[in-house]
Amino acid sequence: MSNVLIVCEVKNAEPKKSTLELLSKGKEIAGALGGSLSAVAIGSGLGGFADKVAPYGAAKVYVADGAAEYSTEGFTKIIADAVAKDGAGVVLFSAGSQGKDLAPRLAARLEAAFATDCVDIGVDGGKVTVKRPVFAGKAFAHIAMEGSPAVVGLRPNSFPVAEPAGGTAETVALPADFGDVKAKVVEVVAGESSRPDLTEAERIVSGGRAMKEAANFKILEELADVIGATVGASRAAVDSGYAPQSRQVGQTGKTVNPVLYMAFGISGAIQHLAGMRTSKVIVAVNKDPEAPIFQKADYGIVADLFEVVPKMTEEFKKLLAEG
């Protein structure tokens, strides 16, 4: 028997979608281990937070209300406290930019077994096992978590969100006290985009070298607005100054896992594929019928992107207006 504790990510006092993914999978794992499902949330304005996660199966919610900006050491301290109180044997994170920073620190503090960016998790003979992509998605490693607790990060968009059910959760208040912090956050510089981060985006439209100049990314922004996507870029586009570094997808950029990835004027170099090969559906638009990206695409269009993008924006608008 082992309890499962999931670490919520909170935005504007609401659980992020990745948190609902964790709850849905966490419930299944807790069931298989014969334990209960709990959650821990850190932030401010978390008054009714338990009610927001209870429908997904959390029976208990540890809430540290009144915490300021994210801090690695501060969050680690509070979560370690929740793990101790809960006696959790499995701690689940979302492997987005926050989880990547926090989960290993917590694992080291708890002397826990650790694996992250997992695309599958199960229980085999009472032991948690995970599957995670390695070598840029060219293979998978299957890892058995021998130690307890096990701290596991799940790749965003890899697990479906269950239908919410009824249910209530008990709230356990934790002090929102970061303790002695050695790395202090002194400022947060806002990003250029309010859209979801590439690592968590459900839809992505990316432009490559063929975008020719920064101003042309506007047509991708317009398309992204219509379908609720985040804008990405190839390294050639970033290095040419057409797009900021934060948008780069690939081996030296972000690893993404959307349901829809659209590549405009991207040739499909192995280092680009490294970042987006697990996308559920890939669309490629390229002038060159021989471009390697077509071998990975579910739907390809051989045409000029400057004609295709505005046309697509218009067609999606029509389609979405139909409801």
Add this chain to the structure above:
Amino acid sequence: MHIVVLCKQVPDTESRIKLNADGTGFDMEGIKWILNPYDEYAVEEALKIKEAGKAEKVTVMGLGPDRIVEALRTALAMGADAAVHVKTGEDTGDTSSVAKALADAVKAQDAGLVLAGCRAIDDDMFAVPCMVAEYLGVGQAHVVSKLEVDGGKAKAWRDIDGGAKQVIEMALPGVVTATKGLNEPRYASLPGIMKAKRKPVEVVEPAAGGAKAKLVKCSLPAERAAGRVFEGVESVPEVVRLLREEAKVI
């Protein structure tokens, strides 16, 4: 100040990955090994800090079997002063013991700053340096694209969601991990490569600890089924319709 840079040897991105005969590991025969590209940013940053007169010595440190010394030599050829080889067998999938052994070896170095890559392109864990920071009991700044080091303090700009940056002030010693944008790594010069051959490589053998996680099986992804390719902008309405009705992603 003494800077230690964690350097991992990884297969070149272009490598073809094969499973071993019983699927319990990977067949590394014929792989071209390189210094992890993110670690090059870390080495470059260390060298820049030293050149600015803010550090006296740069030591590069790697954990793994004998082959990894080649990656350490690459870092020495870029300009690092010394290397430490934490000698182990092949990786068995236990990130915690890798981090623990590295942290123990760092402790013996009296480092003011530990630099590392933010991720290794083979296992993509994004984790080892954060675990090292915890084992050392120091602060961390993970995924950093700008760094200032001055008088026992570091200021680091961390890349967080959607291009936002979190600015961290950290008392040293501390751990900083590098990402693209931090700098442009230099190439090793020919004299650099010659000199690297004579630079010291200290070998340390870590105490064996129990593994908390174990690689039990390896597998390859299913091939993507061949997709459909359409000609010309006229096909846009058709593709848009398929994305909704067939792929169901809109």
